[in-house]
């Protein structure tokens with residue numbers, strides 16, 4: 001089974017546009033779970049342009065499925081993880097003001113840093129995941145970091161899917177086969193949507209979890225949150 005973790009960053013973006021509490025991010029997370037989400041993902045960025053640190057603490061009190069916190073592992077992020085102890089922390093190599101995540105870790109160059117951080121996460125009982133592209137060397141060195149899972153950065157897949165879906169997914173299939181051989185769990189995310197999700201799931205062996213935000217929250221404007229979550233779950237069957 002592939003779990004669907006709903007990324008609610010964009011709900012916070014909408015809330016922040018007026019500075020009040022509409023829509024209520026905590027209530028949306030509770031409802032996502034009620035509608036079938038297997039997890040809730042947030043990516044609190046340093047400028048708090050969507051999810052705030054306060055949101056993270058508020059969400060930690062109510063999320064009963066799998067709480068996944070993504071981010072660049074600076075001191076403040078690690079403090080947050082230590083206090084909240086989510087089910088999973090996903091380490092992303094984003095510089096502070098990037099528009100959105102657009103690259104995975106160079107795991108060979110950052111091996112020692114990642115080993116130290118992942119060791120710390122394990123001491124706190126937090127499952128670790130690192131955001132990587134499909135480069136085989138990055139996956140081999142991911143294994144050396146001691147991480148539990150990799151999250152495959154699916155931006156390039158989503159971009160190339162429309163022109164040549166077989167070629168778009170090929171590197172992901174190869175990366176997944178290697179990750180499975182190495183005993184790394186496999187998550188995936190970024191720009192997955194109703195058009196490209198089922199094909200990705202079919203071609204990527206051992207896909208444990210996808211985190212989806214931008215497209216899913218946008219689709220919910222048309223179909224409603226409950227229908228949309230059910231629809232994405234069907235694509236993963």
Ligand SMILES: CC(=O)[C@@H](O)[C@H](O)COP(=O)(O)O
Nearest residue numbers: 009043070092100101189190
């Ligand atoms: C890590 C990742 O894949 C991103 O997709 C991220 O969680 C989305 O962040 P934004 O919502 O800030 O674009």
Ligand SMILES: NCC(=O)COP(=O)(O)O
Nearest residue numbers: 007189190191211213214
């Ligand atoms: N880790 C990816 C994620 O949480 C959501 O990415 P997107 O669907 O908002 O592109």
